[in-house]
Amino acid sequence: MLSFFPVPYPDECYYSVLCRYMVHSGISSIKEVLRVLFGRELSPLSTMLVPYMSSRVPEWINQETGITEITFIRDHTAFHYLTIGSKQHETEVMLKRIRVGERSYYINGYRKNIASAYLRYCPICAYEEKMKYGEMYWHRQHQLKGNLYCIKHGARLIDSETDLKKVKKALIPASFALRDYYGKTPRDVMKDIKPFPTELRQKQSAVQKDILWLMHHGEEIGGLEGLISGYKSELAIRGLADKRYDRLENIPKLINKMQSYFGKALLKSLCPEKYEFMKWESAPMGVVKFLSPLEHVLMMEYLCGSAEKFARSSR
Numbered sequence: 001m002l003s004f005f006p007v008p009y010p011d012e013c014y015y016s017v018l019c020r021y022m023v024h025s026g027i028s029s030i031k032e033v034l035r036v037l038f039g040r041e042l043s044p045l046s047t048m049l050v051p052y053m054s055s056r057v058p059e060w061i062n063q064e065t066g067i068t069e070i071t072f073i074r075d076h077t078a079f080h081y082l083t084i085g086s087k088q089h090e091t092e093v094m095l096k097r098i099r100v101g102e103r104s105y106y107i108n109g110y111r112k113n114i115a116s117a118y119l120r121y122c123p124i125c126a127y128e129e130k131m132k133y134g135e136m137y138w139h140r141q142h143q144l145k146g147n148l149y150c151i152k153h154g155a156r157l158i159d160s161e162t163d164l165k166k167v168k169k170a171l172i173p174a175s176f177a178l179r180d181y182y183g184k185t186p187r188d189v190m191k192d193i194k195p196f197p198t199e200l201r202q203k204q205s206a207v208q209k210d211i212l213w214l215m216h217h218g219e220e221i222g223g224l225e226g227l228i229s230g231y232k233s234e235l236a237i238r239g240l241a242d243k244r245y246d247r248l249e250n251i252p253k254l255i256n257k258m259q260s261y262f263g264k265a266l267l268k269s270l271c272p273e274k275y276e277f278m279k280w281e282s283a284p285m286g287v288v289k290f291l292s293p294l295e296h297v298l299m300m301e302y303l304c305g306s307a308e309k310f311a312r313s314s315r
């Protein structure tokens with residue numbers, strides 16, 4: 001058991017907790033920090049949103065705090081969200097491998113799910129946390145693609161100067177990267193705030209709430225199997241799927257409907273991928289396995305009004 005480990009803050013990402021451990025432990029060498037925590041070297045980027053070597057959590061945090069490895073994964077990584085489009089069995093195998101630090105794990109498009117090449121922050125969160133805790137931290141939600149503004153304050157998220165290349169090799173605490181905030185007054189912070197356009201806010205907010213819900217309840221979707229079964233029923237009602245042949249029908253119509261539901265401007269800022277099958281009239285339902293977690297969120301939101309309602313309706 002470590003003699004000290006920082007208690008994670010709300011929505012703090014795994015990587016950020018490790019950064020704060022380094023600061024507060026007084027160990028200045030990253031190699032030494034990794035040796036103490038993990039017994040070996042690893043790329044800190046693999047701890048940003050994924051529970052890499054989380055099997056160590058019980059050795060770091062006393063269970064009396066109520067924090068277990070399971071709650072840590074749910075509250076401080078995006079694992080349950082990132083794996084919503086994987087088959088249930090594959091997710092189980094993946095988690096087993098990731099949590100003990102097997103190198104041969106693979107989360108489909110992990111890097112593509114990270115919003116920016118830089119760690120991002122909300123200026124008001126940074127200011128408030130400096131006042132409340134005396135330090136800042138990196139939020140999990142702020143780093144995920146699909147999150148454009150802070151769900152708490154409505155301020156557009158800002159790229160810090162800490163790029164992912166640095167994150168790959170170093171533990172860079174938000175308190176160091178955002179150290180300007182120690183000297184900032186509320187008036188200074190106001191200058192950093194770019195509000196999100198009101199007309200995009202409602203749908204954008206719904207998407208972000210879905211992502212948050214899925215980080216905690218992603219398993220309730222039932223993996224790729226649950227998604228396909230839910231899509232089949234919901235799309236068939238709209239004449240966009242043929243349940244007998246397991247096919248998506250009239251794909252251009254589906255795309256048009258989603259564009260008018262979310263608005264082209266919002267879809268553009270969320271940057272979904274362009275797939276070959278989107279040009280086709282119909283395709284086997286199985287092609288949805290290629291969609292990213294964010295694209296599944298858009299589908300569930302369009303079909304049922306939220307990921308939670310989708311999970312309930314497909315049960």
Ligand SMILES: [Zn+2]
Nearest residue numbers: 122125150153
């Ligand atoms: Zn904020």
